[in-house]
Amino acid sequence: MKNKIKVLRAEQNMTQAELAIAVEVSRQTINAIETGKFDPSLPLAFKISRLFATSIEDIFQDE
Amino acid sequence: METKSTKWEKTSKKNTRHLAYWTGGWVFTLAIASFGPIFLWKSNMAISILFIVINTLIGIGMILMNRKYINGLDEMQRKVSLDAMAIALGVGLVGGLTYSLLDQTHVIAFHAEIAHLVLLIGITYMIGIFVGTNRYR
Structure with missing residues (x-):
């Protein structure tokens, strides 16, 4: 699954570690999601979308 | 934001540490229960049973701690x-x-x-x- 997390993070000048803190996962998990190696669960996807005030569909796209 | 991180990371580290204690305790009591009858209490049945029970109880604690550890990840x-x-x-x-x-x-x-x-x-x-x-x- 593709996603725009890296772009959204850059727009808010946020590091992977800061995002990990905000959604309560490890930095490695954020990195794996960003690179498309790991697909987040729905609750985690909701947390990320709430944080960036963007809908899930706008952040995650099915490949 | 920082408090949350500290809390999650602290809980994760605490769970890992506690699992190590339980595992160490289980291995230690297993060694005592295995070698005790030969080197420590000369095959006294009551002491052997006591240490087997202690080892089993610590083993149950280790299993529960492992579950908590997995759920905390x-x-x-x-x-x-x-x-x-x-x-x-x-x-x-x-x-x-x-x-x-x-x-x-x-x-x-x-x-x-x-x-x-x-x-x-x-x-x-x-x-x-x-x-x-x-x-x-």
């Missing part, structure tokens, strides 16, 4: 752990029964020891964690 770490456990369980089951068959049919010259199976499961789990962690890196 984030979802990717949990997936890596579950994949590693699934492989370790499969290898333990298939490898254990194959090993037992080799012993029963006298293909191997020595007895199939349970310790070898525990070692196989442990090594398989560690390899599973290593491979899983690297896959998502």
Whole structure:
């Protein structure tokens, strides 16, 4: 699954570690999601979308 | 934001530390229960039973702590752990029964020891964690 997390993070000048803190996962998990190696669960996807005030569909796209 | 991070990370580290204590305690009491009758209390049945009960109780604590540890991981770490456990369980089951068959049919010259199976499961789990962690890196 593709996603725009890296772009959204850059727009808010946020590091992977800061995002990990905000959604309560490890930095490695954020990195794996960003690179498309790991697909987040729905609750985690909701947390990320709430944080960036963007809908899930706008952040995650099915490949 | 920082408080949350500290809390999650602290809980995760605390769970890891507690699991290490429980595992260490279980291994230690297992060693006492195994070698005590020979070196410490000269096969006194009551003391042997006492240490076997203590070891079993600590073992139950270790199992519960392991469950708490797994539940405290984030979802990717949990997936890596579950994949590693699934492989370790499969290898333990298939490898254990194959090993037992080799012993029963006298293909191997020595007895199939349970310790070898525990070692196989442990090594398989560690390899599973290593491979899983690297896959998502």
